[in-house]
Amino acid sequence: MADSIKRADKPREALEEAIAVCRSRGGKITPLREGVLKALWAAERPMGAYDLKAKMSEALGRAISATSIYRTLDFLCEQGVAARIESRNAYVPCAHPSESHACVMFVCDACGLSSEIENKKLERLLAADAEELGFSINHRVVELSGCCADCHVPAD
Amino acid sequence: MADSIKRADKPREALEEAIAVCRSRGGKITPLREGVLKALWAAERPMGAYDLKAKMSEALGRAISATSIYRTLDFLCEQGVAARIESRNAYVPCAHPSESHACVMFVCDACGLSSEIENKKLERLLAADAEELGFSINHRVVELSGCCADCHVPAD
């Protein structure tokens, strides 16, 4: 049911799928957008906006402004191909662009690796709580930090 | 099962309970700490650190530094009597200081009201996902934004 905690094993296809998804939704793929998406998939961990700014400036051979990065990230998040980790002010590529976005993010404090998993039961549970309160949910943030399997190997 | 979406109906007792909880855990209640807690309970919505800085500076009649506010908030969060809303960079008083902290926060985009509810099933669900990944959870963030019952009354 759950994804692997590693997500960088198929960045290539994921990137292409993400681009296809954006296009199919009428989004334009510019070099900056593609570069940011690529950088996110290439990264081993969530990236901050200013990390991306540095990365993109280097990759494109000119200074990219923070503004552009934020706009690009907004676009990618709207398209569902990236997600913001609120508790870290950082961004990750999103592996489930086509699904309604109710992912659970696991983020390792030690190595920074993040993993997204879908959980329909969780979604229903939250929906039930919301209904009880008469609350209509617009956006969900479910983030768990701790230690991933690779990191807390005690003695091996 | 769920709390009311309004939390300001019993700020007085809640405040006193929170103070008692801190004391019982060996925490010292200083005027600043008490003031911040009081401000959080008095507020109708999550407060930012700099809001609290202004509020406290006014209340105590002298300039309080951001540093002190952040330290105070750290203390209150550690004690479990306040909680940070990651998706807003803001803080709320916590209604369940004695429980293990796996609350679900509902925050209304329209009026800012926030409500915390306990949900044990959710906790188990997350624990199960975590186990499957070999992930040990250290900190949970479950925040839902949207529209509360009071705000999306359509026509009345």
Added chain:
DNA sequence: GCTGTCTTGCAACAATATTGCACTCAAGAC
């Protein structure tokens, strides 16, 4: 009174995010 610890003050700074205005470029209208 002395000592050690916890709390606070303060200044500087770092990191994150937004705003307003101008410019470019490509797609469609004429």
Added chain:
DNA sequence: GTCTTGAGTGCAATATTGTTGCAAGACAGC
């Protein structure tokens, strides 16, 4: 072909949020 329009981007300035390092004050235990 030219014009218009709108999306995307650049850029400078600024706002907001959060941290660090060091010094001073408060207070309990001895």
